[in-house]
Amino acid sequence: MCGCIFKKAYGYTTGGGILMALQQITDIKHRLAETTKTVRQTKRAVLFSHVEAVPTMKPLQIYQSSGKSYKGERFYWENPEGNLTLCGMGVAAKLQPGADSVGRFSQVKDQWGALLSMASVNHCLGEMATGPILFGGFSFMEGETGPIGLWEDFGDYLFYLPRFLLTESANGTFLTSTKLITEDCDDCSIERFLEDREQLMSLSPAMVEEIPSFSHVEERDVEKWKEAIERSVEDIRTGLLDKVVLAREVSLHFEGKIPSGTILHNLTEQQPGSFIFGVESGESCFLGASPERLIKKEGKQIFSACLAGSIKRGDDARTDEQLGLELWNDEKNRSEHEFVVSMMRKAMEEQCIELDIPQEPILMKLANIQHLYTPVKGTSLPNSSILEFVELLHPTPALGGAPRKIAMEKISEYEQMERGFYSSPVGWMDMKGNGDFAVGIRSGLIKGGQASLFAGCGIVEGSVPESELTETKVKFKPMLNALGGLRI
Numbered sequence: 146m147c148g149c150i151f152k153k154a155y156g157y158t159t160g161g162g163i164l165m166a167l168q169q170i171t172d173i174k175h176r177l178a179e180t181t182k183t184v185r186q187t188k189r190a191v192l193f194s195h196v197e198a199v200p201t202m203k204p205l206q207i208y209q210s211s212g213k214s215y216k217g218e219r220f221y222w223e224n225p226e227g228n229l230t231l232c233g234m235g236v237a238a239k240l241q242p243g244a245d246s247v248g249r250f251s252q253v254k255d256q257w258g259a260l261l262s263m264a265s266v267n268h269c270l271g272e273m274a275t276g277p278i279l280f281g282g283f284s285f286m287e288g289e290t291g292p293i294g295l296w297e298d299f300g301d302y303l304f305y306l307p308r309f310l311l312t313e314s315a316n317g318t319f320l321t322s323t324k325l326i327t328e329d330c331d332d333c334s335i336e337r338f339l340e341d342r343e344q345l346m347s348l349s350p351a352m353v354e355e356i357p358s359f360s361h362v363e364e365r366d367v368e369k370w371k372e373a374i375e376r377s378v379e380d381i382r383t384g385l386l387d388k389v390v391l392a393r394e395v396s397l398h399f400e401g402k403i404p405s406g407t408i409l410h411n412l413t414e415q416q417p418g419s420f421i422f423g424v425e426s427g428e429s430c431f432l433g434a435s436p437e438r439l440i441k442k443e444g445k446q447i448f449s450a451c452l453a454g455s456i457k458r459g460d461d462a463r464t465d466e467q468l469g470l471e472l473w474n475d476e477k478n479r480s481e482h483e484f485v486v487s488m489m490r491k492a493m494e495e496q497c498i499e500l501d502i503p504q505e506p507i508l509m510k511l512a513n514i515q516h517l518y519t520p521v522k523g524t525s526l527p528n529s530s531i532l533e534f535v536e537l538l539h540p541t542p543a544l545g546g547a548p549r550k551i552a553m554e555k556i557s558e559y560e561q562m563e564r565g566f567y568s569s570p571v572g573w574m575d576m577k578g579n580g581d582f583a584v585g586i587r588s589g590l591i592k593g594g595q596a597s598l599f600a601g602c603g604i605v606e607g608s609v610p611e612s613e614l615t616e617t618k619v620k621f622k623p624m625l626n627a628l629g630g631l632r633i
């Protein structure tokens with residue numbers, strides 16, 4: 146049933162706006178009463194979701210001010226184009242690994258399908274990323290993250306269907322309120338639903354919390370990491386594999402709890418052109434500023450990226466241009482890049498009816514680094530879901546290696562750490578199987594007063610351990626700057 150009475154975004158401040166606001170309340174009351182009746186009659190739960198246009202609310206400010214009520218259950222997302230920002234708060238439903246024998250991507254698809262089969266949504270606004278959406282991600286390697294340890298709050302995958310979702314796009318600001326209405330639910334009354342919504346809409350911007358004083362840094366053995374690169378180069382020379390991405394971890398300790406909202410705020414200011422993402426779980430928050438899109442699906446249109454090959458930015462325009470040229474002409478970096486392009490082409494040909502991948506890369510210039518970048522566009526087969534693309538592409542040789550299986554084995558053997566959600570698909574998807582996933586790099590895990598940062602490099606035949614180490618230092622910069630401009 147559709148109880149939506151307007152199709153355009155209106156604020157509530159005008160006389161007409163107040164009428165609109167009242168109409169929303171009437172609409173919710175009516176739909177929720179109907180839903181409750183249906184639940185009682187059929188004895189089956191309904192996922193009730195209400196989308197409405199609201200006056201401008203800034204998602205990042207709301208992320209910060211909703212910390213009191215929803216800490217540990219929030220997410221934040223900003224796309225690099227700057228035309229979509231999301232903030233999720235609370236949990237209407239949570240997707241986590243079950244005992245099913247099917248793979249994790251199929252599990253998510255099935256669990257999502259089951260939730261949507263009982264959904265009642267006033268989705269007539271038709272705005273992107275409104276209504277029930279899932280937000281979250283997968284770990285890098287299935288079965289790697291145990292029930293204890295650094296990534297204990299995340300597991301093989303974690304997705305939220307938020308209780309409240311704030312969506313800011315070029316068309317306005319939208320609030321989606323979602324709740325699972327069950328027969329024996331204590332807090333499913335219409336009054337309670339409206340109260341919670343009212344409380345959310347009246348949140349006022351919170352002060353930006355300060356980052357506590359830095360205490361010390363803990364680094365895994367750098368010499369061992371360099372040895373792993375030497376061994377990888379040897380594996381490549383003997384023909385065992387073509388490329389492998391090796392990452393390392395640096396842990397920073399602070400005198401008090403690190404506020405994720407402040408780090409996200411700094412990342413948005415310091416890293417334009419990147420995905421800014423944050424996903425909380427319990428006491429942990431995985432966040433970062435990734436320049437790399439894994440997959441975006443909008444109807445039949447598919448967008449992805451090959452991003453591999455790196456060099457630092459220059460201090461002035463001339464040096465910067467020279468460094469860019471050096472990168473573009475460098476055989477070792479071009480080969481790192483080419484393994485990604487060739488895998489991408491092969492994989493996408495399976496799932497797309499049209500595909501557009503340029504012959505040569507261009508440069509992507511970010512605040513601290515420049516990369517070789519080949520944009521990918523395609524038209525998908527009908528009725529496909531973004532999850533199928535996530536499964537197909539993850540991990541590309543930009544984060545795993547080539548061939549994939551051997552590279553994954555070597556990563557486990559050589560890295561000796563849990564990547565958790567680092568370098569993994571992080572993003573959102575909607576009811577129709579559209580959405581956007583970034584690769585969770587330039588990222589870290591915040592837990593109390595500890596920030597564990599990760600950075601890796603594509604190892605190919607021409608790799609030199611010391612230069613790869615320097616490359617990781619450049620890749621740590623976005624997170625180090627967001628944490629207050631630390632140097633390590």
Ligand SMILES: C=C(O[C@@H]1C=C(C(=O)O)C=C[C@H]1O)C(=O)O
Nearest residue numbers: 453454455543586600601602603
């Ligand atoms: C592995 C990372 O980045 C990847 C590796 C790159 C490289 O080695 O040149 C470049 C971009 C990313 O695909 C990272 O940032 O941690």
Ligand SMILES: [Mg+2]
Nearest residue numbers: 454455602603
């Ligand atoms: Mg590299």
